Amino acid sequence: MKVAIDLFGTTFQNPVLLAAGTCGFGRELSDVVDLDALGGFVTKSVTLEPRHGNPAPRVTEFGGGMMNSIGLANPGLARTRTEKLPWIRDNIHRAHVFVSVAGHSVEEFLDLVAGLDDADGFLGFELNLSCPNDTRRGGAPFALDPPLVAEIVSGARARTERPLLAKLAPNDLDVSKTARVAVDAGADGLTLVNTLPGLLLDPGGAPELGAGQGGVSGPALLPIGLRAVSSARAATHVPLVGLGGVGGAADAVAYARAGASLVGIGTASFADPRAGERVARDLRAWRPRSGIASWSDLQPPVPDPEVEALDRPAQTAERRTGEETAAWRR
Numbered sequence: 001m002k003v004a005i006d007l008f009g010t011t012f013q014n015p016v017l018l019a020a021g022t023c024g025f026g027r028e029l030s031d032v033v034d035l036d037a038l039g040g041f042v043t044k045s046v047t048l049e050p051r052h053g054n055p056a057p058r059v060t061e062f063g064g065g066m067m068n069s070i071g072l073a074n075p076g077l078a079r080t081r082t083e084k085l086p087w088i089r090d091n092i093h094r095a096h097v098f099v100s101v102a103g104h105s106v107e108e109f110l111d112l113v114a115g116l117d118d119a120d121g122f123l124g125f126e127l128n129l130s131c132p133n134d135t136r137r138g139g140a141p142f143a144l145d146p147p148l149v150a151e152i153v154s155g156a157r158a159r160t161e162r163p164l165l166a167k168l169a170p171n172d173l174d175v176s177k178t179a180r181v182a183v184d185a186g187a188d189g190l191t192l193v194n195t196l197p198g199l200l201l202d203p204g205g206a207p208e209l210g211a212g213q214g215g216v217s218g219p220a221l222l223p224i225g226l227r228a229v230s231s232a233r234a235a236t237h238v239p240l241v242g243l244g245g246v247g248g249a250a251d252a253v254a255y256a257r258a259g260a261s262l263v264g265i266g267t268a269s270f271a272d273p274r275a276g277e278r279v280a281r282d283l284r285a286w287r288p289r290s291g292i293a294s295w296s297d298l299q300p301p302v303p304d305p306e307v308e309a310l311d312r313p314a315q316t317a318e319r320r321t322g323e324e325t326a327a328w329r330r
Contacts, residue, residue: 001286002294005039007239007261008124008163008188012039013094014280015295016252019243019264020045020100020126020167021070025084026092032273038280039262040096042191043084045128046116047101048108050076055210059270060200065218065245066267067198069211072102072131077115089121097121098165102128106148110155117160124163127156127187130170130194132215143169143194146178150185157186165241167191168232170224176235189239191264192228196221218267221245226258233259237305247275249282256298 003014018041023029025043035041053073060067075084080099088097099122103109113125129152130143142148143166153166166182168175170193179190195215200208207213222245229242242260246252247268255263268275283295292298 001283001288001292003280003283005261005295010096010123012096012262014039014283015256015260015262016276016280016283017041017098017241017262017264018269018276019266020098020128021068022266022269025080025088026097027084027087029273030091034277035092036094037277038095040098040123041276042098042100042126042264043080043088043122044074045072045100045102045131046074046077046080046112047072047103048077048111048115050074050079057208057210058214060208060214062200064220065216066270067200067209067214067216068195069209069214071211077112081116081119085116085119085121087121092121096123098124098126098163100126100128100167102131103152106151106155109152110159113156114159117162122162124165124188125156125160126165126167126191127152128167128194130167132169132195132197132213141169141194143167143178144172146181149178150181153182153185153187163188165189165191167194168228169194170196170221170228170244172228175228176231179232179236183236183238187238189241189261190232190236191241191243192232192260193221193225193244196224217244219245219247222251222254226254229255229258229260233300234303237303246279249279249286252279252283253286253288253298256295257300259300259302261299 005012016039020042023041051072054069054071058070101112130141164187166187195217198216199213202208225244239261241262242255243264246263252263265276
């Protein structure tokens with residue numbers, strides 16, 4: 001099957017990315033993984049100041065996958081510019097790189113985008129709006145607050161011409177609405193989804209992670225990610241990155257059929273660091289039924305953005321009418 005795909009003004013040699021937080025800044029895996037055999041990767045989330053992360057233990061397993069609470073450990077903006085991105089620029093030649101950025105406030109997101117925009121070595125940004133492990137935030141992630149999503153995305157859009165991915169949350173009860181908000185604010189694509197908040201207790205009743213709760217990933221996240229991608233595809237026209245529970249080519253194909261243009265490998269890389277290479281290789285050898293010759297053929301039709309925009313007032317009216325009817329019945 002032909003797996004190359006044109007997105008964001010460039011060609012991805014295959015649709016497989018390594019997800020943020022699973023490959024550092026690339027160098028950490030370069031002796032083990034052929035990063036240039038992938039479509040690309042997303043760096044660790046970068047914050048303004050260096051962060052040491054959450055207390056150990058930071059990772060634990062359960063029957064359906066893994067749970068982590070890394071706490072956004074990273075070298076900060078300055079060292080990312082002077083050390084991490086120059087290495088990517090000089091050593092990554094075919095894979096495309098997105099830099100993940102995470103802030104505790106709207107202003108921090110915007111400062112990060114502005115502070116990295118003129119650096120070399122990467123294609124675009126992934127706005128980490130949905131991390132469940134940022135204890136300094138205290139409340140719900142930005143992705144569950146649509147007005148804040150719009151503020152961050154529009155502010156980032158004003159500070160860069162690079163492609164912008166907005167990373168949304170798996171526990172969003174109306175992810176299609178949030179997806180539309182992000183796209184209307186200027187996102188060029190969406191990443192769906194981040195890890196799901198969870199808690200594991202040892203036999204004595206103590207949390208298994210040092211920070212208490214953490215983010216659930218692995219096979220248990222697959223149906224949640226597929227639902228989010230399908231919902232976002234029905235509501236938006238931009239490219240989608242499907243993420244959550246991808247362990248093999250069949251999972252990647254399922255994401256494509258749900259509407260994903262790219263797929264991210266996360267937890268599978270911890271069990272098999274070359275999982276991304278394996279999935280990309282198996283996709284090239286994939287023999288789907290007649291009529292499917294390329295990765296793009298697997299994806300459902302993309303909504304027309306002009307029709308999509310025209311439909312929104314009607315959809316709003318329908319929701320309002322439904323609310324009025326419900327109120328009358330009460």
